[in-house]
Amino acid sequence: MYTIKQITSQATFAVRQPVLRPGKHIDTCIFDGDDLPTTVHFGIYQDNELLGVISVFKAKSPYFNEEHQFQMRGMAVLESQQKKGLGEKLVIKAEDYITENHGERTWFNAREIAVGFYKKMGYEIIGNEFNIPDVGPHYVMHKIMSLE
Numbered sequence: 001m002y003t004i005k006q007i008t009s010q011a012t013f014a015v016r017q018p019v020l021r022p023g024k025h026i027d028t029c030i031f032d033g034d035d036l037p038t039t040v041h042f043g044i045y046q047d048n049e050l051l052g053v054i055s056v057f058k059a060k061s062p063y064f065n066e067e068h069q070f071q072m073r074g075m076a077v078l079e080s081q082q083k084k085g086l087g088e089k090l091v092i093k094a095e096d097y098i099t100e101n102h103g104e105r106t107w108f109n110a111r112e113i114a115v116g117f118y119k120k121m122g123y124e125i126i127g128n129e130f131n132i133p134d135v136g137p138h139y140v141m142h143k144i145m146s147l148e
Contacts, residue, residue, distance in 0.1 A: 002051075002086065004093045007043040009034035012053040012074055015043075019076035024134070031073055033057050042093050044077075044086050052077035054090040056097055063126050063140060066104035073108060091121055099145050107142040115139055 009030075016029040033039050038058035043050045052075075059071040072094050077086045098106050109132070110118050115125065123141040132138055 004044045007041050015053045015076045051081045052086045054094050056094050061107045068104045070098045070103040103145050109138045110141045112137040
């Protein structure tokens with residue numbers, strides 16, 4: 001049984017560091033805007049063990065015109081827990097939060113290896129591949145949120 005709850009930005013480091021910044025200093029896990037009041041972080045747990053994280057920032061992309069845009073960042077699941085649907089659960093939680101907060105579009109920078117995962121969840125690529133130094137090739141991906 002998994003539970004998802006809101007966590008602090010510092011709590012995300014336990015997963016961000018080994019998955020997204022392996023071998024790099026813990027300071028590389030700090031993202032601009034992590035502690036803004038408009039930013040939220042979620043963790044997925046099993047038996048009080050943090051297995052995965054995702055962060056949601058109220059941020060605009062130059063690609064889009066919507067007033068209420070949200071960026072997902074730092075989505076990561078511990079390697080031993082991958083391929084179990086935890087990433088999908090985290091993205092759905094983030095999307096629910098974005099919809100509840102009147103988000104019109106969600107976007108993020110996806111690692112090349114994660115593009116297929118996000119396409120299955122309805123996200124599309126916009127623009128060309130770009131490189132993030134010391135991290136690797138990425139694509140901007142996005143989805144229009146249905147406001148019901």
